[in-house]
Amino acid sequence: MQHRKVVQQQQQQLRSATPGVDNGIVISPIEISFKWLSAYQKQEADMTAIDRGIADGTKPLKRGETKFQDELKKREKDFIIYKNYRIYCATWNVNGQSCQTSDLDLWLSTSEEPPDIYVIALQELDLSARAITFSESNPHPVWNRKFMEALHKKASYEQLTCVRLVGMMLTIFVRKELRPSVVRCSTQTVGTGIISLGNKGGVAVSVTFNDANLCFVNSHLAAHMHEVTARNQGYEAINKKCIFNDSSGRRSISQHDHIFWIGDLNYRISEIPGLRHDYSKNYKALLQFDQLLMEMRKLNVFHGYMEGDIKFNPTYKYDVGTDNFDSSEKLRAPAYCDRVLWKGEGIEQLSYNSVMEIRQSDHKPVYAEFLTAIKTKDLKLFKRVHEETLKRVDKYENDNQPQITVEKTEIDFDEVSFNELIFRDFTVANNCHLPVEFSFKQTHENDKKICERWLDVEPKSGSLITGSSISIRIKFLANSDNIAAFSQKLKSSKKKEIFDILVLHVKDGHDVFISIVGLYRPSCFGLSVETLCQTSRPICEYVLEELNELAKIDGDKFKVSMPREFFLLIDYLYKSGTKTEGLFSLSRKYANSEQINLIRDWLDSWSNEEFPGNPYTAAEALLCLLESPKEPLLKPCAGQLLRTTTLEEAMDLITRLSPPRRNMFLHLCLFLREGIGNKYYNIDEIATLFGDILLKKKSDVVEGFQDGRCRLLMLRFLHSDLGIFTRITNTIISDSEDK
Known part of the structure; x- marks a missing residue:
């Protein structure tokens, strides 16, 4: 009791x-x-x-x-097994260079079997003062897209996460079928140095994969030959300050089953008498003077970590665009700055190498692949064990x-x-x-x-x-x-x-x-034609409340005769696209182009900068602009238009549209006729594509919208005698101006 x-x-x-x-x-x-x-x-x-x-x-x-x-x-021990997964670690100091000219396949697709997890680290992604001052932390989408394109072609991958601090970025990709096995994912950043702005330091990712905790660290430590102590202190600071605090609790780097620490560690090779100008293939002699290996032997840094045998040339410093070591007046001694280290049980290194063929930076990219035994529940065994344990409380299951x-x-x-x-x-x-x-x-x-x-x-x-x-x-x-x-x-x-x-x-x-x-964040895409014609400044300067008020305005008085965004696209296409073959295609193969979002921002800001796309992506942006509003451009009289039999009848209905819709349609037809007249556009494809977009939404199920009717109507506007079309168009425009 x-x-x-x-x-x-x-x-x-x-x-x-x-x-x-x-x-x-x-x-x-x-x-x-x-x-x-x-x-x-x-x-x-x-x-x-x-x-x-x-x-x-x-x-x-x-x-x-x-x-x-x-x-x-x-x-x-009765239900845990260890399954082998391939983990591919890659690191590169890009020296502030763009990724556009690099063949990243040489770096990221070196293994015969497709990796299960990719760990890709960059350093010196952005060397600008602004990035350092404001501690830039937004992932770089262009690099990540480039990574995705270069991953192993025998598997499909998804980006799991990306973390960035100024010039350091760490991106994790996993095979699509394995992503549900990642039940937890956290990121952390640590800036080091005198004022910890983040130009040096580390970024890290902690994941729970199956039943194992994995940690991936990308660090960029202090530079210069004599800064060994500063590099050691940078490592200690990252190791101490990098604490993952998420729903599973607090966890330090060392509290993981498997740790992969990669990056530009910046440890140098001390000067070796007699070897200043003969470094090629003399790895054993060079590595005797490698600062990192010497510091690890002294237990000053990376205690308990391992590194595979280095059988490649020093990865720094090269004359950009060549395989020649530094020939500047400083004549920096070559060094193995870029490294891949690991810690944990059940890790077998399969490869460790650099990529000499990539010459864009003063560093060479490095990669290493590992076969890692990951702690995993055998669900059948686990079920048996937990059922045996549950026998004592079996009577409560039904309650x-x-x-x-x-x-x-x-x-x-x-x-x-x-x-x-x-x-x-x-x-x-x-x-x-x-x-x-x-x-x-x-x-x-x-x-x-x-x-x-x-x-x-x-x-x-x-x-x-x-x-x-x-x-x-x-x-x-x-x-x-x-x-x-x-x-x-x-x-x-x-x-x-x-x-x-x-x-x-x-x-x-x-x-x-x-x-x-x-x-x-509001955009011109999705707004009605009438709303766009009521704006007096770029869409990026409006908040949603203001746009909603503009949408309520009735009447035929508009600030402009047609949306500026439409005009900007038509103007660009008229100057550069009417003689571009196959500009509009039913396949819409440019719908997923990364330039579409750049064009969106260009339109939303009425930018004076150079157009950020090309005629093909401009054409796709025009199609998106036309099909994104709630109602198609010709929807108010679409049914009547489909019942007409002559151009004059159809044009009479066009006059009943609101002025912006009427002007947009006529200018669009004039533009398309120009391309068709130059024999660069296929008139049947143009009629089919624009007939659907201008008259109906994909979800519309309306009597009179049978297959072919929209195309035939558009053919009437695009294929009629130019003199008749121009005369009717001029009459409509003249009547509109008189009103």
């Missing part, structure tokens, strides 16, 4: 300190800890029983009395509901823009004693979707046995198909709004509601 009273008192004390539980679903923080068995009440010497109140979440957990996790830990632990219930996308893909990951775990089946509910009755069109979820359903977890990825993309609906759903550019609410359903359990929030 006395023991029971003490236990009850302890429970009461812990109740106020325990995170809230809503319907048995612990929302945050995530803890893969078998909460349902976290407290036991001792009954007999060889018997334990679970408190049902704790199992269903109505009572706080009692720390220190759990035995279940201890028993699982003791029996890890408890399945529960799922969600890392966070608000997914913040921060600022989003038109045509930019963004993703966010979060983890769900099964901490209860029953298998859990989950799926995202269909909440949109019209199209039976689990989320709005601008969102996608992977995976959409799954099952979790006790103690397991999975990573969920939510993707956001507002494109020309959905941008109008998306922007109209929002009301403010000043505060974050809800993009959608997902319902995560647990079979026989409680639903979890997940809010998707963020800010939208």
Whole structure:
């Protein structure tokens, strides 16, 4: 009785300190800890029983009395196996150079078998004073796209994460089928040096892959031959200050199962008498004087780390564009500045080399591939072990509901823009004693979707046995198909709004509601023609509230006769595109070009800078601009237009459009006729492509929009006698001016 009273008192004390539980679903923080068995009440010497109140979440957990996790830990050998995965580490000091002229395949596709994980590190990505002063931290999309193009062609990859600090950037790619195995991912940065601005230091990524914790570090340490102590201190600072603090708790670099430390470590080769001008292939002699190896032997730095045999030339310093060592007046001694080190059990290095053929920088790129034994649950064995443990509490299984632990219930996308893909990951775990089946509910009755069109979820359903977890990825993309609906759903550019609410359903359990929030940066894409003609300054200077007010203005008075953005594209295409063959194609192969977003920003700012694309991407941007509004350009009289039989009848209906729509259509037709007249455009493709875009949306199902009708109508405008077309057009324009 006395023991029971003490236990009850302890429970009461812990109740106020325990995170809230809503319907048995612990929302945050995530803890893969078998909460349902976290407290036991001792009954007999060889018997334990679970408190049902704790199992269903109505009572706080009692720390220190759990035995279940201890028993699982003791029996890890019964269900843990080690699976080999290929990890490819690559590092390069790019000396502030662009990636455009480099063949990165020579650096990133050297292995016969495709790697499972790519770890790619850059240093001196940006040497500008501005980047250093403001500690630039935005990932570099151009480099990352270039990386993706150069990865092994025998596998498909996804970018897991990217972290940057000024000139240092670390990007992790994983094979698509393995991404769900990454159940946690955190990043950290550490600036070193006198004022820690970040021009030197390290960036790091910590991931839980299967059941192993992996850490990847990219560092750029102090330069110059004599700064050995500063380099050692830089390493110590990164090792000490780089603490990952996420939902799984605090974790230092050393608290990982496998660590890969790469980068421009800047350790030099001390001057060697008699070898100043003969370094080629004399690795053994050079490495006797390598500062890093000497410091490691003294246990001054990288204690416990390993490095493979170096059988390649020093990676620094080269005359740019050559394989010749420094010939400047400083005549810097060659050095192995760029290194790949590792720490942990079960790591076998498969290769370690530099790439002499890449000559863009004064450093040579370095890569190393590893076969790493990753701690992994054998699910069949694990199931047997946990079932054996559950026998003591089997009678409670039917009394408890399945529960799922969600890392966070608000997914913040921060600022989003038109045509930019963004993703966010979060983890769900099964901490209860029953298998859990989950799926995202269909909440949109019209199209039976689990989320709005601008969102996608992977995976959409799954099952979790006790103690397991999975990573969920939510993707956001507002494109020309959905941008109008998306922007109209929002009301403010000043505060974050809800993009959608997902319902995560647990079979026989409680639903979890997940809010998707963020800010939208307005763009000309998706706005109506009339709204664009009411603007008096670039779209980038408006907030959403102002644009919504402009959209409410009725009448035929506009600030301009047609949208400036449309005119800018037509003007550029007229000057450079009417004699470009195959400019408009049904395949829309330039729809995913990176230049589209540059053109978007150019249009949204009414930029005076040189056009950031080419005729093909300008043509695609024009198509996006025409198809992105809620209603097609000719929608107000589309049905009537399709019933006309002559150009005059059709032109009469065109006069009934609002002035901006009428002017846009006529100028578009004149432009297209020019290209067709030059025999650079295929008239049938042009008619098919623009007929659909100008008359209907992809989702439209309207009588009279049968296949071929839109094309025939456009052919009437594009193929008629130029004199008749011009006369009618001039009449329309003249009448419009008189009004």
